[in-house]
């Protein structure tokens with residue numbers, strides 16, 4: 001009798017354990033099912049650990065950039081288009097972490113909780129994604145960069161749609177180099193990195209825009225002040241060298257001519273606290289997101305800086321680092337009356353779940369500029385192009401902008417341009433960063449113009 005009771009207890013315990021296990025399994029399946037089923041060991045969807053069966057990715061004009069057929073995944077039949085859109089579309093192995101094929105993989109495959117991958121396996125298709133990019137404009141940007149590495153990003157600063165996103169070095173996903181993971185010459189350095197979203201670089205003089213905004217907001221009558229450039233800015237800790245001896249000049253002219261002496265002085269006059277507060281309000285030192293991913297963080301840290309170093313930080317040197325997409329957003333915010341619209345890369349999708357997810361993203365981003373400040377900044381950026389670079393370098397675009405030639409240790413400087421058209425019917429902001437490209441004026445401006453003219457011609 002006692003044995004029977006004991007067996008009864010054991011049986012109860014087993015039943016309870018079984019039910020607990022079942023509940024745990026159901027719970028885990030509900031939470032993790034999507035991840036488990038889209039893992040690379042699932043042979044229904046992957047061959048040799050590569051994505052094979054999934055929906056198509058189109059550009060904004062309906063060109064299929066990648067699709068599934070009997071041979072697996074096929075990229076568009078144009079080698080330059082493949083290279084130019086690789087970092088946006090993503091590879092099939094998933095090395096390019098921010099590629100659409102990687103970040104939206106479950107939606108492309110067509111996984112859902114009730115049917116699993118039933119639809120994808122049965123029909124051989126998942127869900128399609130249409131991107132905001134124009135692949136021909138990406139190709140124009142790729143060609144404009146020539147032999148240089150770097151990145152170009154263009155977006156509509158009113159709608160947030162990214163028209164162009166290119167990152168170099170890149171490769172042809174249909175003919176991936178055999179030595180890509182073993183080469184030690186450096187030619188493939190950071191090849192899987194989308195430099196627009198995941199790179200950070202010394203900004204140089206484009207950072208003067210941040211200092212200018214801080215000066216507009218913190219220094220009374222800044223526009224009436226007169227400064228003097230003797231070719232350098234001297235402090236007890238050292239000297240910041242200017243690119244010329246500019247003599248007497250106003251705040252606006254100092255920005256126009258990119259005078260290092262004045263901006264090093266302004267950084268010191270503003271002081272670490274105010275300048276850091278402005279930089280942080282404009283998105284430095286914080287995790288911004290755009291295009292479905294978290295951007296690499298732009299950094300501004302002058303805590304330990306002496307006066308000389310603070311001066312160098314004021315001209316975008318010292319330890320300042322900027323993410324190109326972040327600077328594109330900042331440019332767009334100035335263009336759009338202070339409101340930064342979050343850049344987006346997906347136009348629509350046949351996946352209801354993805355559409356719902358994208359619909360929940362707040363369109364207004366994480367940085368903001370006072371309307372009056374944005375308007376003053378826009379005026380100064382316009383006079384910089386009109387009176388100093390020359391409108392002839394951007395025919396018919398009414399551009400506002402700023403170049404930056406950022407010094408880096410032991411290599412040629414990075415050539416930057418950030419700017420936007422102020423034309424009501426051409427609301428595009430652009431960032432160009434040519435890695436170790438040399439002079440911004442002779443390298444970055446022509447790239448920016450070629451890309452924007454291609455957009456203009458495409459209508």
Ligand SMILES: [Zn+2]
Nearest residue numbers: 229242246259
């Ligand atoms: Zn100067």
